[in-house]
Amino acid sequence: MENKKYLVSIVGPTAVGKTALAIELAKHFKTVILSADSRQFYKEISIGTAKPSQEELNAVKHYFIDNKSVTETYSAGDFERDAMNLLLELYKDNDIVILVGGSGLYIKALWEGLDEMPPVDEALRQELITNFEQNGVTYLQEKLRELDAHKLENMDAQNPQRLMRAIEIASQNVILNKTKIKRPFEVIKICLNKDREQLYDTINKRVDIMINNGLLKESEQMVDFKNHYALKTVGYTEVFEFFDGVHSLPKAIELIKQHSRNYAKRQITWFKRETDLHWFEPNETIKIIDFINNKMA
């Protein structure tokens, strides 16, 4: 009979220490790491995305790092599909796989699944963007009201991005069932967090390190791609603005720190509502290993 399979998931805010813990766990359980970080996929950007170091990557096999180019568009749905396929392969040789990352939606997609969706209609998307730019959110609200008034009443109607998405779905007659999918493995959910001030301090310091490690140079090489979604992200946006003369360098660095702190806070908010999530401090490795063993016993 085949052994039970586990997905040990390490989540938490940026810079809390997920990478280090994941590597320790992977070594301890003699397994591999599946990364769920929506920016570490991209092979061209490493410094600003705080990828694991080369030594760390050599120590344990990592999947979903450097597997995409910034010119590609990738979504949570794509990730769910690719990660599931990979996991089924990995479970042939391993009973445990370590999932690590901070991209809440991507992780949720893998844990619970997303509904099947037809591909985005590019023409419609473009039309929506154009009309939104000219007429504002009101246009999107009215458009959605015609298609699905009930949906409009029950959503964040001030959010253009979500309105566009809702219109796309409504216009394709897709029925969302929003039920959690039963996975062929058990998910063990561990969230790392620490004192807010300490976390912010670590974030600030890490940004300085990124600058010293050549974030500016890396960004310079990415200038031609700055309109791609992959580069619409903290660390690069601010440096591009510095290049364009919008901010001084010190100001840009200050903004990277600030936006990283804001991001960390949003991540914490996201994970707070997750059920079955167990919270630990980053230095509690032994306690975490015990916890995992208990869960698997």
Added chain:
RNA sequence: GGUAUCGUGGCCGAGCGGCUAGGCUGAGCUCUGCAAAAGCUCCUACAGCAGUUCGAAUCUGCUCGAUACCU
């Protein structure tokens, strides 16, 4: 010592007699495909004291503090 200008919430910053400017930070939150994204909510301050006035952050005086210039 004199003259001038100024002193607004954690920070920036408008207002210049009556209707909680606004922005940023910070905190809280939303979440089925751009998610390191996008959006929502909260935090009623005018240096102090005295006065003018029905009413003062806004006008007057004094005190304290800052800045600039002069001797």
